[in-house]
Amino acid sequence: MSKDRKTLEERDQMSDLERLRHSTAHVMATAILKIWPDAQFAYGPPIDHEVYGFYYDVDLKHRITPDDFEKIEAEMKKIVKENQPFERMTVSRDEALELAKSGRLGGLAERDAESVFKVDLLNDIPEGEEISIFKNGDFWDLCAGPHVGRTGNCKAYKIQSVASAFYKGDANNQQLQRLYGTAFKNKTLLTEHLERVEEAKLRDHRKLGKELELFKIDEQVGQGLILWLPNGAIIRQELQNFIGEELERQGYSQVFTPHIGKLDLYRTSGHFPYYEDSQFVPVIERDALNKLSDEGCSCADLNNALINGEADGFLLKPMNCPHHIRIYDASPHSYRDLPVRLAEFGTVYRWEQSGELGGMTRVRCFTQDDAHLFVTPDQLDEEIQGCLELVKIVLGTLKMDDYRVRVSLRDPESDKYVGDPANWDKAEEALRKAAQSLGKPFTEEEGEAAFYGPKIDFVVKDVIGREWQLGTVQVDYNLPERFDLHYTGADNEKHRPVMIHRAPFGSMERFVGVLIEHFAGHFPTWLSPEQVRILPISDKFAEYGQEIEAKLKAKGVRVKIDLTSEKVGAKIRLAQLAKVPYMLVAGAKEMEAGEVSVRHRNRGDEGTKSVDEFVDAIVKEIEERVV
């Protein structure tokens, strides 16, 4: 995501709310300066975010903590009350530079230290563009605006959090304190927003994952390594079964491959040593290790030996493609065999930075619902369509329509992309065409492609506004080249197949994480770990309850019976908290009539039904995967 300054055109289009939030950022900066006059400000834009509305980056000796927020907000209140006008003033580049050097910009007065960031930012303003300064009270800031009329407009605000950010988003630059806040037209809207944010946090998959015993991350096992608990495993298995049916329909072949492969395999694919930093360190062959060790080899020597191929070893697979490619290449192919579609729930390992790990959405070991299609160039468009269809079936079945589509292209400036630019153009064009046929708006983003090819990604947001890529369809002309794959055409000549990589869920971990939040833990019946709980009124009806339990079990329904000596009220409460879709209350009335009292998790008491009627209904609901 580029942190570049907004163009003039973009600034003109700033909405009223963005204007207000940006102005509030100025008010906040003014308040901070009242308290810490030596604060140095960098960027302070409004942002489009689920939680936050603006931020301002500041360099300050004092470490701002949440305890300081109240103090800052109190100062802001005074500034709002003074109702200072925001005044725009245009200056020449030299005048601006002078002001920045005297510490006046991003300050309340001239200061001993120059306004370092403002001096630097001036250099980023293109020649010929008008340079403007906005003033409110004593606060002068280098700023293109626009702003609201007066500080009095900024009366509903909240400082929300403080974190840190690299200046200009570059990890080589110094880190600044970033203060996040938001602002609205009035207090009512602000309160509503803050309540919405709090409510969203209740759906956090990490919180629900613990409460519903879906998964855990164990310190002794390791960071970013998901342990699927029995309840979570049921959900995953159901999803796998679901997509398995679709794959069968679409003519895929299931394969299984090991979790490791020789380094040479990845030298050919280009994963090693090129992406060494994001892989686990190779597993070294014992003989090779002993030999090197006898030779008194250092760690650096070993590393070099691995990289230049003098020592052999295995890599935990960072992707499944090379294994699938070797399966394709196991036998000669005629154009009549194509497309070859190889599918596997393939587990991969990636060395993600520790600071990026979190919950199920960013992990170090995950299982992709992966497949690789080997197709003739003629078949490409149709096969891409098939893959997109699959993604749509998945998202449609789960009623996840709140996603955006991204066509991820290479960055022509970057050297991380392998292969012939002409092939890249072809692949990008094919995907662009496919994306258009989706009938949904999409964005094209440079620099988001995989190193071997461009892709169409389906991106969703989590409860705190972070975006995650789920499903993906990628076109690849490069790996077939690197592995020298071919098929025999109708002309009896050898031809190069094109590869499609695709994963409708993306990864089981991330998808289930997002799914937990999507349903707020209220999984549809077919996905619910426990689908029915039978609640006998008292011991006397235990046997009757067990009869019902047996009937449901016989139909494959996941059912439990609560035989504790609690009262129904308490039993219901526990079942509600466990988010079990159906509760069956069974007492004297029901037993006599061969019925059950049905209570649904969300719909409440639904009255009595005969046992058979209920069994039929729930079996149908599960089979049809009703959401």
Place this chain on the structure above:
RNA sequence: GCUCUUGUAGCUCAGGGGUAGAGCACUUCCUUGGUAAGGAAGAGGUCACGGGUUCAAAUCCCGUCAAGAGCUCCA
């Protein structure tokens, strides 16, 4: 990886330089009750780990590990 914050019973958390607390969950007993908490008793923690300061550390300091927020990254 970086900055900041956090780490106390299975869970949610209070406390805080003098050797540990609540609610829920758990176990046992009583209760057999009709749509979100019936009652009683009991058990459960060397306060993440390793050092240091101190007569004394769960509490203060340093380090490690882990979690959270943000940044950077994400083939």
